Amino acid sequence: xxxxxxxxxxxxxxxxxxxxxxxxxxxxxxxxxxxxxxxxxxxxxxxxxxxxxxxxxxxxxxxxxxxxxxxxxxxxxxxxxxxxxxxxxxxxxxxxxxxxxxxxxxxxxxxxxxxxxxxxxxxxxxxxxxxxxxxxxxxxxxxxxxxxxxxxxxxxxxxxxxxxxxxxxxxxxxxxxxxxxxxxxxxxxxxxxxxxxxxxxxxxxxxxxxxxxxxxxxxxxxxxxxxxxxxxxxxxxxxxxxxxxxxxxxxxxxxxxxxxxxxxxxxxxxxxxxxxxxxxxxxxxxxxxxxxxxxxxxxxxxxxxxxxxxxxxxxxxxxxxxxxxxxxxxxxxxxxxxxxxxxxxxxxxxxxxxxxxxxxxxxxxxxxx
Amino acid sequence: xxxxxxxxxxxxxxxxxxxxxxxxxxxxxxxxxxxxxxxxxxxxxxxxxxxxxxxxxxxxxxxxxxxxxxxxxxxxxxxxxxxxxxxxxxxxxxxxxxxxxxxxxxxxxxxxxxxxxxxxxxxxxxxxxxxxxxxxxxxxxxxxxxxxxxxxxxxxxxxxxxxxxxxxxxxxxxxxxxxxxxxxxxxxxxxxxxxxxxxxxxxxxxxxxxxxxxxxxxxxxxxxxxxxxxxxxxxxxxxxxxxxxxxxxxxxxxxxxxxxxxxxxxxxxxxxxxxxxxxxxxxxxxxxxxxxxxxxxxxxxxxxxxxxxxxxxxxxxxxxxxxxxxxxxxxxxxxxxxxxxxxxxxxxxxxxxxxxxxxxxxxxxxxxx
Numbered sequence: 188x189x190x191x192x193x194x195x196x197x198x199x200x201x202x203x204x205x206x207x208x209x210x211x212x213x214x215x216x217x218x219x220x221x222x223x224x225x226x227x228x229x230x231x232x233x234x235x236x237x238x239x240x241x242x243x244x245x246x247x248x249x250x251x252x253x254x255x256x257x258x259x260x261x262x263x264x265x266x267x268x269x270x271x272x273x274x275x276x277x278x279x280x281x282x283x284x285x286x287x288x289x290x291x292x293x294x295x296x297x298x299x300x301x302x303x304x305x306x307x308x309x310x311x312x313x314x315x316x317x318x319x320x321x322x323x324x325x326x327x328x329x330x331x332x333x334x335x336x337x338x339x340x341x342x343x344x345x346x347x348x349x350x351x352x353x354x355x356x357x358x359x360x361x362x363x364x365x366x367x368x369x370x371x372x373x374x375x376x377x378x379x380x381x382x383x384x385x386x387x388x389x390x391x392x393x394x395x396x397x398x399x400x401x402x403x404x405x406x407x408x409x410x411x412x413x414x415x416x417x418x419x420x421x422x423x424x425x426x427x428x429x430x431x432x433x434x435x436x437x438x439x440x441x442x443x444x445x446x447x448x449x450x451x452x453x454x455x456x457x458x459x460x461x462x463x464x465x466x467x468x469x470x471x472x473x474x475x476x477x478x479x480x481x482x483x484x485x486x487x488x489x490x491x492x493x494x495x496x497x498x499x500x501x502x503x504x505x506x507x508x509x510x511x512x513x514x515x516x517x518x519x520x521x522x523x524x525x526x527x528x529x530x531x532x533x534x535x536x537x538x539x540x541x542x543x544x545x546x547x548x549x550x551x552x553x554x555x556x
Numbered sequence: 557x558x559x560x561x562x563x564x565x566x567x568x569x570x571x572x573x574x575x576x577x578x579x580x581x582x583x584x585x586x587x588x589x590x591x592x593x594x595x596x597x598x599x600x601x602x603x604x605x606x607x608x609x610x611x612x613x614x615x616x617x618x619x620x621x622x623x624x625x626x627x628x629x630x631x632x633x634x635x636x637x638x639x640x641x642x643x644x645x646x647x648x649x650x651x652x653x654x655x656x657x658x659x660x661x662x663x664x665x666x667x668x669x670x671x672x673x674x675x676x677x678x679x680x681x682x683x684x685x686x687x688x689x690x691x692x693x694x695x696x697x698x699x700x701x702x703x704x705x706x707x708x709x710x711x712x713x714x715x716x717x718x719x720x721x722x723x724x725x726x727x728x729x730x731x732x733x734x735x736x737x738x739x740x741x742x743x744x745x746x747x748x749x750x751x752x753x754x755x756x757x758x759x760x761x762x763x764x765x766x767x768x769x770x771x772x773x774x775x776x777x778x779x780x781x782x783x784x785x786x787x788x789x790x791x792x793x794x795x796x797x798x799x800x801x802x803x804x805x806x807x808x809x810x811x812x813x814x815x816x817x818x819x820x821x822x823x824x825x826x827x828x829x830x831x832x833x834x835x836x837x838x839x840x841x842x843x844x845x846x847x848x849x850x851x852x853x854x855x856x857x858x859x860x861x862x863x864x865x866x867x868x869x870x871x872x873x874x875x876x877x878x879x880x881x882x883x884x885x886x887x888x889x890x891x892x893x894x895x896x897x898x899x900x901x902x903x904x905x906x907x908x909x910x911x912x913x914x915x916x917x918x919x920x921x922x923x924x925x
Contacts, residue, residue: 251895253767296667298669
C-alpha cells in the first residue's frame with residue numbers, strides 16, 4: 188500500500204472539515220497530484236475525484252483500470268470508455284440540490300475546461316467557487332509518515348555535496364558534472380528520480396538562478412552553484428550550495444558571507460506562528476543592508492512535498508503564520524549579472540518549537556579540489 | 557544560437573498570417589513551450605509574448621535577464637521587478653483600439669489567470685478569443701531543421717532496442733532495466749534527457765499502458781513492453797517494442813501478430829491528405845476484426861516535437877487531413893488485464909508522398925536472451 192492509500196481516509200476527513208467551513212457542498216479535484224494525495228491513484232494517470240460531505244466519487248477511463256484497483260478506501264471508481272467530465276457533471280447533478288456550492292481548482296482548471304464544466308453543470312445552476320486553498324493548505328502540513336519520506340529524500344543530498352567536493356571539478360563540463368551527480372544519486376543512494384534538472388552553474392553562469400547545465404568547462408578559482416534534489420516514493424528534496432574551485436576573489440568571498448548571514452537570519456526567525464513573509468524579510472533585510480537588495484532576484488523559499496514547489500511560500504505578502512509540520516526551503520541568493528552568483532539553500536521542517544534542518548552541511552564557503 | 561532563435565522570425569510571420577485569418581488583433585502566448593517556440597526564450601523560465609499584426613512584445617522578470625538576452629530578433633524584452641501580467645494588460649491597452657479581438661491560450665491559461673486577464677483588460681473591452689489552434693497547428697508542421705533534430709532524437713532508439721536484447725533480462729527488476737536503459741542513452745548516445753519515465757512492463761504489467769517500472773523481476777517466457785524516448789536539443793522521441801524473454805505462449809504470439817498487422821494497416825494509410833482519424837481507424841479496424849476491439853485502450857498516436865504529445869492527434873474525431881512535415885507516432889496496443897499487453901510504436905514524418913520512418917527496427921516478436 189502506498190502512503191497516499193493508507194492516509195487517504197484521514198486526508199478525506201480533514202478535507203471535509205475545510206469544505207464545511209467554506210460552505211461547499213462538493214469539491215472537484217482534478218489536478219493529478221491532488222487526486223493522488225486524496226485517493227492514492229497514480230499521479231501520472233488521469234482521473235477526477237469529487238468529494239461531498241458524506242460521499243466521494245472517482246471517475247476515470249477503462250485504460251486506467253489497473254491503476255484504479257489501488258484506490259484508497261472510500262472511493263468506488265467508475266470506469267468509463269470515455270467522457271469522464273460528462274460523468275462528473277451527471278453525478279453532481281444527481282447528488283446535489285439546485286444552486287449548490289461546488290468548489291473547483293481554479294489554478295489548475297484551464298479556461299477551456301472551465302467552460303465545459305460550467306456548461307455541463309448548468310442544469311444544476313451551481314455556484315462555482317475557486318477552492319484551491321482548501322487542498323493546498325491541507326497538503327502543506329505533513330503527516331509523520333510524509334515527514335519520514337521527506338527526510339529520506341533529503342538525506343542523500345549532504346552526502347552528495349561531500350562526494351562532489353572530492354571530484355576533479357576543474358575542466359569538467361557543467362553538463363557532465365550534472366550527469367555524474369544524478370548517476371551517483373541513482374546508483375549509490377538508490378533514489379527514484381531527480382526532482383528537477385540539476386543546476387551546475389560555474390562563474391558568470393551562477394548569476395542565472397535557473398541556469399541549465401551547459402557544455403562550458405568549470406574553471407579554477409570560480410564559484411560553482413550546485414542546486415540538486417531527488418525523489419523518493421513521490422516526495423521531493425532540494426538543496427543548494429555555492430562551492431569554490433580554488434581560492435575565489437574577495438568579492439566572491441564577501442558575497443558568500445552575506446548570503447550565509449541572510450540565511451542564518453532567516454533561520455533565526457523560523458518557527459511556528461511566524462509569518463512566511465517575516466522569514467523572507469529577515470533574509471532580504473540582511474542582503475539589502477549589505478548593499479545587494481536589488482540582486483536577490485527571487486523570494487526566500489517554498490514548501491516541498493509531492494511537488495517541488497507547493498504551499499507555503501516564503502515571500503512578500505505571505506502573511507499567514509507558519510505551522511508545525513510544514514516544510515520550507517530557505518534559499519537566499521545574490522546574483523551579479525556577468526560575474527557570479529551565490530545561493531545557499533536548505534530544507535527545514537517547522538516543529539512545535541522551531542525547526543528541524545533536513546540538509547545539514549557546512550554553509551561556509553567550501554573550497555574544493 | 558538555438559533553433560528557436562534562428563527560426564523565430566519565420567514562425568512569427570507564419571503566426572501573423574493565422575492571426576489575420578482569425579481576425580485577431582493580438583495573441584497572448586503564455587505557455588512556456590509556445591513562448592520558447594516563438595521567441596527562443598528558455599522553456600523552463602517564465603515570460604509572456606504578445607504578438608500583434610506589426611509589433612511583438614515580450615515581458616518577463618528581472619530574474620530572467622540573462623535568459624532574455626538570447627531572445628530572437630523582433631522581440632525587445634521588458635524586464636520588470638514584478639507584475640508581468642499587469643504590464644501585458646497595459647501594453648495591450650496602449651496598442652489596441654477598444655473592442656479589439658485578443659486571442660489567448662484557453663487550454664493553458666487557468667481559470668484563475670483568465671479572471672485576472674479579463675479584469676486587467678476590462679478598460680479595453682476586448683473580445684477574448686480562445687486561439688489555441690493557431691499556434692498548435694503552426695507547431696505541428698516542422699521545419700527542415702526541426703525534422704533533423706527529431707531524426708537525431710529518434711536515432712538512438714533502434715540501437716537501444718538492439719542493445720536491450722543483448723542484456724540478461726530475466727531476473728533483473730523492471731526498475732533496474734529502466735535505469736540501465738537511461739544510462740545507456742545518456743552515456744553512450746549522449747542524449748540530453750529522457751522524454752518520459754521509461755516504461756518497462758513485464759508479464760501482466762504490460763496490460764497497464766503507462767506502467768511505472770517496478771521492483772518486480774522480469775520472468776522467463778514473458779512479454780516485456782519497453783516504451784522509451786529521449787530529448788536532443790529540446791526535441792523528443794518515442795518508441796515502443798514488446799519483446800519476449802524466451803518463447804512466449806500462443807496467445808501472446810497471436811496478439812503480437814494482431815497488433816503488428818494493425819500497425820501495418822495504419823502505415824498503409826499514412827500519407828498527406830488522409831485524416832488522422834482514418835489512420836487510427838485503419839489500425840482499430842484490424843484489432844476489432846481480431847476480436848480485441850475493446851482492448852485497444854487508447855488512440856493510435858500523437859504528434860511529437862518540443863512536447864511529447866502535441867498536434868496532430870490520431871484519434872476518433874480528428875477529421876483534419878495530415879500534412880507533409882507533421883510527425884506522428886503510430887502505436888496500436890492490446891491490453892488483457894491480469895495477463896499481458898502488447899504495444900508497438902514507431903515515429904514517422906509525413907512526407908509529400910507518404911511517410912519516413914524514424915525508428916526502423918523489427919516489428920516482429922523478437923525473443924531476447
